[in-house]
Amino acid sequence: MGQRRSARLRRWARLSVAAAVVIAGSTLNLTSPAPSASRPQAYVSNEFAGSITVIDAATERVINTIPIGPAGTARPRGMALSPDDSTLYVAVTDPWPNRPESPYKFIWVIDAVTGKVRAKYPCGSDPERLAVTPDGRLLYCSNEDTVTATVFDLTTGKVIASIPVGIEPEGVAISPDGRWVYVTAETSNTVTVIDTKTKKPVKNLLVGERPRIAAFALNGRRAYVSAETAGTLSVIDPTRHEVIKTIELGRDSKPVGVAVAPDSARVYVVGGRCNCLFVVDASRAAVIATVTQRMGRRPWGVAVTADGKKIYTANGRSDDVSVVDAVTLRIVTTVKAGRGAHSVVISH
C-alpha cells in the first residue's frame, strides 16, 4: 500500500515537473533552459533506429523514446547534456556524407525533461560528437567529413569559429576548467588541443591508430583517449598536453567509449570487439578488471552515474544497455534500447 502510494507520489511529482516545463517552455528562449529532471536519467542515442531512449537511472526502466527521424535515415550519435542537465544536445547525421542539404545534419536541441525537440543548430558539416563548456555557453562539435571542429555559441545561436583538426575528426572533450578542448582524428591518429580562449589549435598529439573518444578526469589531472585499431588507451597529462602512458587493451578489443568515474580514480573503457568493459585504475594507469559476463554486443558508449555507483554501456549490436555495478563489477540488469545503441549520457 505504502509502495503504491509512494509510486503515485513519484508519478505525480514527475508529471508536475513535466507540466511546469511545458508551460514554461512557451516563454523560454535558448539561453534560459527548463529545469532539470528530478532524478538521474540515462539518454541513449540509437543510431539506426533514429531515436533516443530515455532510461530512469534509479529504476532502470525506459520512460521515454524520443523520435528524431526515420530509422536508417536520421542517425543520432554523439550527445552531451547542458551543465544544469536541462538540455540534451544530440549530433545527428544521415547515411549520405556527400549531401550537405540534409534535414538531419544538425545538433538537435532536446528538452531533457519533456523530450521535445526545441531547435536544430547548425554546427558545421556532418557533426558527429560534441561537448559543452562548463559554463554552458559554447558547444564544440567534430565535423566528420571535413577536417574541422566547429564552435557554436549557445547564447547567440551562431557559429563563431571553425578550427582545423586532423582528418576524420570524432571525439570531443572539454577540460573541467573549460580551458582546453581535445578533438581526436581517426585517420590522422591525432588529438588536436584547442585553446578555448583563442579558439585556435595549439598542439597536435600522436596517439594510437584510429583514436575515437577523449575524456577528461574531473580533477583535471588526466585525459584519456581510446584508439580502436591499436587497442590502446592513451593517458595524457593535460598540463603539458603530452601522452605519458599507453595502456594496452588488446588488439582484439577495439576500444571506443571512455568514461571517468566522478572521483577520477577509475576509467571505464568499452571494447566493441571483445564485448567487454575495461576497468582502469587511474593512479596506476593499469587495467584492474575486465567485465565480459552478460555484456551486450559491440558496446561503444559508456557513462557513469554522478554518484559513481553504476556504469552504463550502449551496445550497438544487441540494441541494449548493460548496467554494471561499480563495486561488484557485475551486470545488474540489461535495458532494451533502440537499434544501433551508440552513445549514452547520464544526468545528475
Next chain:
Amino acid sequence: MLPMKVRPPMAVGLCTRRKFLKHSAGWSGALLGHTMWPRLAAAAPSKVVRVGFIAHVGSTQTQSANPAALEVAGYAGLLGARAGAEEMGANARLLGQAFELVVATATTPAGSVREARRLVAAEKVFAIAGGYDTEITLALSEFAEQNRLVFFNVGATSDALRNDACHRYTFHIEASDAMYLDAIVDWFTRGLAFLVDEDAPEGVRIIRRTPTRHWFLVTANSPEWQARRRRARAALERRHWGGRIIGDVVVDPGGSHVQDVLRAIQRAHPDLVFLLLRPEEQLAFMKQYETAGLRTEISGFPEPVTQTRTFLATLLGTAPRSANESIRAMLWDPAFRFAGALELNSRFATRWKHPMDGPAWASWCAVKILWETALRAQTTDPAQVIRYLESDRAVLDGHKGIVLTFRRWDHQLRQPLEMVRLKKSARDSLELAEPVGGIPNVNAPGRDPQQVLDQLGDLAQDSKCRFSVT
C-alpha cells in the same frame, strides 16, 4: 604457351615528363595545404620524408580507353597514391613534419627500374610503391633488394612474388593469388554469408545461396594462370572440403575452340564457371557465354583491373544477363561503408571525381603505411623500416575494421577481402556493385586478428619464400 606481352617503351622525353609531374604535384600539394588543411603556426618541418610512386600510366596520366588495360588499374592507383600523399602530407604538417610523394610513370620493367633509380638518386626517396604486373613488380623487387630500398607492391597478385621470387625489401599491399582464391572458394562453397549492414532492418543481412559444389575452371594457357589454377584446385580440394572440380579446360585467347568449351560446360552442369583468364579474355569469354545463352553462374579471377568500376561497367555491358548478380572478390570497393570506409570513399570521390577502386585503395594504403612507419619508427633507414614492419609494433590501419599486419615469412599484408554482387540496374557507377560480405568475418569477437586474417593465403609452413638478406 603464350608469350607475355611486351609493351613499347614510353615515347615522351623524360625531361618534359619530369617537369610536368613536378609541377602537377606541386600544384596539388599547394592547393590542398592552403585550402583544406591549414598549417599550424608553430609547426616547422625538420626533415622531409619522401616516397616515390611509379604509376602504370602513360605520360599524360589519363584514364585508358581500353577498359581491360593495365593502365586502368594504374590510373586508379595513381589517384590513390595522390590521395594518400595529400592526406599524409596534412597529417605530417599537424605534427610539424613534412611528407612528400614523388610520382613517376612507366609501363615496362626497364622503364620502371630506370624511374626507380632516378627517384632514389635525384629525389632521395626512402621507399617506392608501384608494380602492376608480375614482370614489372619482379624487376622493381630485385632493384629494391640490390639497392637496399623498401618497395611496396600495390598491384601484382602473383604467388611467385611471395614464394620463390620473394625479396626481403619487398612488402605486398596487394593481396596474393592464394588469398583471393581462398576467399572466393570460401564464399561460394559455404553457401551462406552475412553482411554487417547497419542500414539493414536487423543490422545484418543474411545472404543465402545454394552452396557451390561443382566447379568448372576455364584457365588461360600460361604458366602464371596455370599456377593459379593449381592453387584454386588446392583451395577447393584441400582447404574447403565439399567443392569439386568437374570441368577443367585450358584455353588460348581468341582460340576457335571456345565453342567446344561452352558445349563442355553445358554437358557438365556445374554450379559455377570460374574464369582464370586475363581481364580482356574474361570480357571476350563472357560475350560468347552470353551469346550462347548459358545460364550457369559465372565469375572470374579478380585481377586489379577487373576490380575497377570501368571494367565492371564494360563487363555488365558486354554480358548483361550473365554478369548481373554475379559475385566477385575485391580488395576494396567504393561502396564499402564500414570502419571509416564510408568517410574514406566519400573524401576520395569528392576530391578526385573518381570512385576509390581496389587499386586506388592499395596505393593510398601503401603511402599511408610508409608515412606512418617513418613517423612511428622514427627512421627512414630501410633496414630499420623492415625490422619495424616485421615486428608486432607495426599496427596498420587500412579502414578495414581490423588491425592489419605483415606476415613475417613473405611480407604479405594480412587483410580481409570483400565480396560484391554486380547489378546491371545501377543508377550510377557506385551502384554497379554492392557489398555482400567480407572474408573472413572480422567482426567475430574473441580471436587474435592475425589468426583471423591468416585464414586467407598460405601459412608459413606452405611458403617457399626464403629471404636471402637477413
